[in-house]
Amino acid sequence: MSGAGGTSGPVLALVGATGAVGTVMIDIINGRESVPWGEIRLVASPRSAGKKIVVRGEELTVRALAPEVFDGVDVAMFDVPDAVSAQWAPIAAERGAVAVDNSAAFRMDPEVPLVVPEVNADEVAERPKGIIANPNCTTLSMMAALGALHREFELRELVVASYQAASGGGQEAIDRLHAETAAVAGKGVGVRAGDVREVLEAAGLPVSESPFPAPLALNVVPWAGSLKDDGWTSEELKVRNESRKILGIPDLKVSATCVRVPVVTTHSLAVHATFAREVTVARAHEIFAAQPTIVLVDDPEQKRFPTPADVVGEDPTYVGRVRQALDFPNTLDFFVCGDNLRKGAALNTYEIAEELATRL
Amino acid sequence: MSGAGGTSGPVLALVGATGAVGTVMIDIINGRESVPWGEIRLVASPRSAGKKIVVRGEELTVRALAPEVFDGVDVAMFDVPDAVSAQWAPIAAERGAVAVDNSAAFRMDPEVPLVVPEVNADEVAERPKGIIANPNCTTLSMMAALGALHREFELRELVVASYQAASGGGQEAIDRLHAETAAVAGKGVGVRAGDVREVLEAAGLPVSESPFPAPLALNVVPWAGSLKDDGWTSEELKVRNESRKILGIPDLKVSATCVRVPVVTTHSLAVHATFAREVTVARAHEIFAAQPTIVLVDDPEQKRFPTPADVVGEDPTYVGRVRQALDFPNTLDFFVCGDNLRKGAALNTYEIAEELATRL
Numbered sequence: 259m260s261g262a263g264g265t266s267g268p269v270l271a272l273v274g275a276t277g278a279v280g281t282v283m284i285d286i287i288n289g290r291e292s293v294p295w296g297e298i299r300l301v302a303s304p305r306s307a308g309k310k311i312v313v314r315g316e317e318l319t320v321r322a323l324a325p326e327v328f329d330g331v332d333v334a335m336f337d338v339p340d341a342v343s344a345q346w347a348p349i350a351a352e353r354g355a356v357a358v359d360n361s362a363a364f365r366m367d368p369e370v371p372l373v374v375p376e377v378n379a380d381e382v383a384e385r386p387k388g389i390i391a392n393p394n395c396t397t398l399s400m401m402a403a404l405g406a407l408h409r410e411f412e413l414r415e416l417v418v419a420s421y422q423a424a425s426g427g428g429q430e431a432i433d434r435l436h437a438e439t440a441a442v443a444g445k446g447v448g449v450r451a452g453d454v455r456e457v458l459e460a461a462g463l464p465v466s467e468s469p470f471p472a473p474l475a476l477n478v479v480p481w482a483g484s485l486k487d488d489g490w491t492s493e494e495l496k497v498r499n500e501s502r503k504i505l506g507i508p509d510l511k512v513s514a515t516c517v518r519v520p521v522v523t524t525h526s527l528a529v530h531a532t533f534a535r536e537v538t539v540a541r542a543h544e545i546f547a548a549q550p551t552i553v554l555v556d557d558p559e560q561k562r563f564p565t566p567a568d569v570v571g572e573d574p575t576y577v578g579r580v581r582q583a584l585d586f587p588n589t590l591d592f593f594v595c596g597d598n599l600r601k602g603a604a605l606n607t608y609e610i611a612e613e614l615a616t617r618l
Numbered sequence: 619m620s621g622a623g624g625t626s627g628p629v630l631a632l633v634g635a636t637g638a639v640g641t642v643m644i645d646i647i648n649g650r651e652s653v654p655w656g657e658i659r660l661v662a663s664p665r666s667a668g669k670k671i672v673v674r675g676e677e678l679t680v681r682a683l684a685p686e687v688f689d690g691v692d693v694a695m696f697d698v699p700d701a702v703s704a705q706w707a708p709i710a711a712e713r714g715a716v717a718v719d720n721s722a723a724f725r726m727d728p729e730v731p732l733v734v735p736e737v738n739a740d741e742v743a744e745r746p747k748g749i750i751a752n753p754n755c756t757t758l759s760m761m762a763a764l765g766a767l768h769r770e771f772e773l774r775e776l777v778v779a780s781y782q783a784a785s786g787g788g789q790e791a792i793d794r795l796h797a798e799t800a801a802v803a804g805k806g807v808g809v810r811a812g813d814v815r816e817v818l819e820a821a822g823l824p825v826s827e828s829p830f831p832a833p834l835a836l837n838v839v840p841w842a843g844s845l846k847d848d849g850w851t852s853e854e855l856k857v858r859n860e861s862r863k864i865l866g867i868p869d870l871k872v873s874a875t876c877v878r879v880p881v882v883t884t885h886s887l888a889v890h891a892t893f894a895r896e897v898t899v900a901r902a903h904e905i906f907a908a909q910p911t912i913v914l915v916d917d918p919e920q921k922r923f924p925t926p927a928d929v930v931g932e933d934p935t936y937v938g939r940v941r942q943a944l945d946f947p948n949t950l951d952f953f954v955c956g957d958n959l960r961k962g963a964a965l966n967t968y969e970i971a972e973e974l975a976t977r978l
Contacts, residue, residue, distance in 0.1 A: 415946075419779030419888035421838045421877065436806060439836070443803035446796060448882025450931035471921035472928070476799070478781045478879055478886055479925055480939050480953040485918045489899065489941040498944065511945035515888035515953060517781065519838055520880050522808025526838055528779035528875035530890075539849065558845045561831035565839055568832070571810035579840050581849040584858065585871035586775075593840040593875060 267296030268618050269330055270611060271355065273346065274337035275300035275320055276309060278429045279360060283337060283604040288314055294615040301327050328353035332618055333611045336360060337604065351388030358610045360392040360603055362492075365500060367391070372503045374398065375609045376551050377405030382613050390610055393504060394496040395602030396420055396482075396516060399525040400594050401504055402575040402601070406549045407542060408505055411533035411588070415511040418497060421519045421526040422482055423566060424474060426598050431469045432522055438463060438475035439520070448476045474520050482516040491516055524566035525598040532589040539580050542590055546577050551601075556580050564595040572597055573605055627656030628978050629690055630971060631715065633706065634697035635660035635680055636669060638789045639720060643697060643964040648674055654975040661687050688713035692978055693971045696720060697964065711748030718750050718970045720963055722852075725751040725860060732863045734758065735969045736911050737765030742973050750970055753864060754856040755962030756780055756842075756876060759885040760954050761864055762935040762961070766909045767902060767950070768865055771893035774948075775871040778857060781879045781886040782842055783926060784834060786958050791829045792882055798823060798835035799880070808836045834880050842876040851876055884926035885958040892949040899940050902950055906937050911961075916940050924955040932957055933965055 272287075274280040280302070287293060298313055300320045307322035321327050323346060328334055334350040336343045336359040343361035350357045364370040364387075371381035372391045382390055393401065404413060424435040441461035447453045454473045455465060465473060472479045483492030498512035519526075546554040555564045556578040564576035575596045583589035596602055632647075634640040640662070647653060658673055660680045667682035681687050683706060688694055694710040696703045696719045703721035710717045724730040724747075731741035732751045742750055753761065764773060784795040801821035807813045814833045815825060825833060832839045843852035858872035879886075906914040915924045916938040924936035935956040943949035956962055 417777040417890045419875070421781070421879070435836075436804075439799060440803040443800040444796075448927065448930060451928050454927040472925045476795075476881055477925050477927040478881060480886070480888070480923050481918075481921060485921075488944075489916075489918050489939065490944070491918075513890050513943045513946060513949070513951050515779070515890075515939065515951055517886075517888065517953075519781070521836055521838060526840070526877075528840070528877065530777045530873050530875075556849075558841075558849050558851075561841060561845075563840050565832045565837050567808065567814040567837040568811050570808060570813075579849065579875065583873045584850070586873060589873070591873050591875055593877075 267294050268332035268615055269297045269299065270295040271299040271301055271328060271331045271334040272337070273301040273323060273334060275311065276302045276306040277337055278425065279337040279599060279603045282599045283335065283608060284311060284313060286600065286604055286608050294612065299327060299331065325349050325353060328355050331355040333358060333614050335607050335611055337607065347389050348387070356385060356614055357389045358392060358607050359389055360607045362394065362496070364389050365391040365393065366503070372500060373610050374401045374405065374504050374606060375613050376402050376549065377504055378506065379613050382610060383617065392603070392607045392610060393500045394493070395426055395598040396422060396493060396525055396527070397497050397500040397504070398602045398606055399575065399596035399598065400527050400529055402549060402551050403546065403577050403592070403594050404501070404531065405505065406545050406552065407531065407533065407590070410545060411535045411537050413505060413507060413510060413531060414534055415532035416501060417530040418512070418514040419528045420514065420516045421521070422516060423521040423523045423525055423598055424518065425523040426482065426525065427469050434468055434470065435474050435520060435522060438473060442475045470518060474518060477520065479518040480515065482518055521566045522570070523597060523599055524570040524595050525602060526566050526593065526595045528593055530583070530589065530591050532586060535588060537582065537588055537590050539582050542580050551575060552577055554578065563593060566595050569595040570597050571600070573600055575601055627654050628692035628975055629657045629659065630655040631659040631661055631688060631691045631694040632697070633661040633683060633694060635671065636662045636666040637697055638785065639697040639959060639963045642959045643695065643968060644671060644673055646960065646964055646968050654972065659687060659691065685709050685713060688715050691715040693718060693974050695967050695971055697967065707749050708747070716745060716748055716750060716974055718752060718967050720752040720967045722754065722856070724749050725753065726863070732860060733970050734761045734765065734864050734966060735973050736762055736909065737864055738866065739973050742970060743977065752963070752967045752970060753860045754853070755786055755958035756782060756853060756885055757857050757860040757864070758962045758966055759935065759956035759958065760887050760889055762909060762911050763906065763937050763952070763954050764861070764891065765865065766905050766912065767891065767893065770905060771895045771897050771948070773865060773867060773870060773891060774894055775892035776861060777890040778874040779888045780874065780876045781881070782876060783881040783883045783885055783958055784878065785883040786842065786885065787829050794828055794830065795834050795880060795882060798833060802835045830878060834878060837880065839878040840875065842878055881926045882930070883957060883959055884930040884955050885962060886926050886953065886955045888953055890943070890949065890951050892946060895948060897942065897948055897950050899942050902940050911935060912937055914938065923953060926955050929955040930957050931960070933960055935961060
């Protein structure tokens with residue numbers, strides 16, 4: 259790119275430029291060795307319009323979301339709430355942009371591809387609505403690993419338990435975890451029922467005012483998203499339905515339990531994956547090692563495995579604890595960590611935009 | 619009981635009376651409405667001998683572990699490291715006591731029953747070595763729930779991911795989590811790789827000196843126990859092998875992933891359990907509600923489910939998030955929380971001792 263406001267190359271718009279994911283997106287764009295864009299436009303709510311943000315050495319002014327900001331735009335990335343995407347992604351598409359949407363608004367729309375570039379990049383070409391969806395962060399954290407294994411072994415069944423970071427709930431959720439951690443520190447709590455709640459209450463942090471339905475510091479909360487049919491949460495059903503769509507396995511069997519843990523950023527998942535063909539740990543290691551977007555950290559003798567505190571801020575998916583199931587044929591158990599704001603959100607969206615740029 | 623040093627009723631010895639589990643054991647004994655014991659003897663290492671502890675209103679002096687402390691003892695509970703149990707439980711048995719051992723030393727010995735009273739109480743009668751073993755805390759946290767379901771539906775397969783509390787590693791591990799929590803509080807960490815490690819290092823808490831192989835505050839650690847064959851940990855194999863033995867299902871299929879989380883006390887598990895017969899959430903609720911040692915907290919509309927911070931210090935196992943698997947026949951997914959120091963250790967050991975007392 260000659261510059262953020264240059265003239266050669268396609269035009270990229272970032273809608274939601276001042277939000278939690280948008281901020282990570284700008285970090286990613288600034289960290290790229292080169293970018294294919296002739297111009298980058300930052301867009302946000304009218305409240306944030308006029309703000310100045312430096313992108314690749316050039317100070318850009320945030321523009322207020324309006325139909326005309328999409329004129330001349332080739333790719334418009336949306337990092338905004340579902341309702342904003344639902345309204346504005348079609349407007350961007352109408353004005354000629356390809357909308358790459360990180361919300362849940364279009365993910366299960368049969369006319370909208372759901373793309374993880376290392377799994378199904380070619381699907382960006384089929385976009386009858388001019389919209390491409392970016393998967394949910396929990397699903398995304400394991401997709402690079404599962405996609406690679408699926409190509410060789412053919413995935414059939416998936417049992418997943420998540421260890422999800424607070425930042426999946428946005429900046430308010432991050433602030434809440436930091437505030438709760440400060441409130442419980444040095445109090446010796448966690449030794450009888452309810453004492454964590456009492457300490458939070460005393461610190462002016464009642465659970466009733468939290469984005470989480472229970473204390474998160476020194477606790478885990480088996481709930482993410484909203485209630486859907488039969489006791490399943492929206493997050494658990496996203497893991498099921500989005501995995502099926504991305505991998506192109508409409509009858510993939512999936513059970514997921516989504517649990518929030520007191521981690522700031524980076525989702526982890528314990529994955530139990532059953533395949534059509536025989537699997538070995540040695541071959542799985544080769545497959546993971548051959549995938550540029552995966553880092554294999556799996557040396558149990560040295561107690562080396564991925565943990566979220568070591569993976570946050572990193573682009574690749576980290577995989578470890580790979581074991582052949584002792585009692586289930588063709589089955590691997592493994593542990594995976596992915597930064598939910600990067601690969602789980604901004605990075606994958608940006609990788610889709612880059613994939614589009616090569617095809618414009 | 620007429621008093622801790624009274625004369626009527628059987629004699630109980632508690633070996634490891636001053637340790638983390640022993641301390642909880644004394645709380646449990648003190649909290650009982652009545653106890654069947656004519657005398658209670660507290661035993662510990664010579665270092666703790668002479669210490670005074672009040673048990674049911676009477677000040678008892680801790681005695682040093684020696685063969686003669688078991689003379690006249692009917693039931694000797696051991697809450698000590700594996701090597702101490704391996705040496706001393708047979709000595710207690712030789713002197714005529716039934717040893718109830720909370721270590722891993724004898725759990726898989728075919729001549730030693732492994733007992734969870736609400737699942738297999740009758741097995742306390744078959745004890746050719748005079749030793750009865752108490753299961754591992756992680757296994758125990760789900761046994762009341764699985765035993766109840768197994769009686770009706772016949773368990774076949776189990777996929778489990780754990781959210782294990784620090785206190786499974788003893789007092790040193792609890793202290794470590796509190797120290798780490800205090801060190802990271804207010805630092806805004808968890809936003810780039812390694813910053814939690816750096817903050818701990820700067821606070822004089824390098825990971826090299828931790829009982830855990832990675833930071834635990836604002837992190838999760840997919841490791842518990844020691845390395846066994848093919849990348850499995852001792853803890854994961856205990857969940858498999860002990861579940862098979864307690865439930866009496868030698869060919870039960872099990873995959874477990876054991877993960878330490880920044881929680882002080884109370885283990886949680888995400889359980890995916892497949893049965894021989896058809897299951898429904900409604901019937902599972904009835905089964906759980908009918909079991910006195912289970913508390914069912916499962917009202918997703920009100921976002922009510924068990925969390926470790928609300929269960930710590932409680933005797934029952936808490937069960938919630940009960941869902942019928944959408945894609946797996948005869949399968950339930952649910953979330954369970956149990957205090958790993960109480961039902962997971964001291965309480966179950968004491969319940970075995972009480973069961974023995976009714977049969978002496």
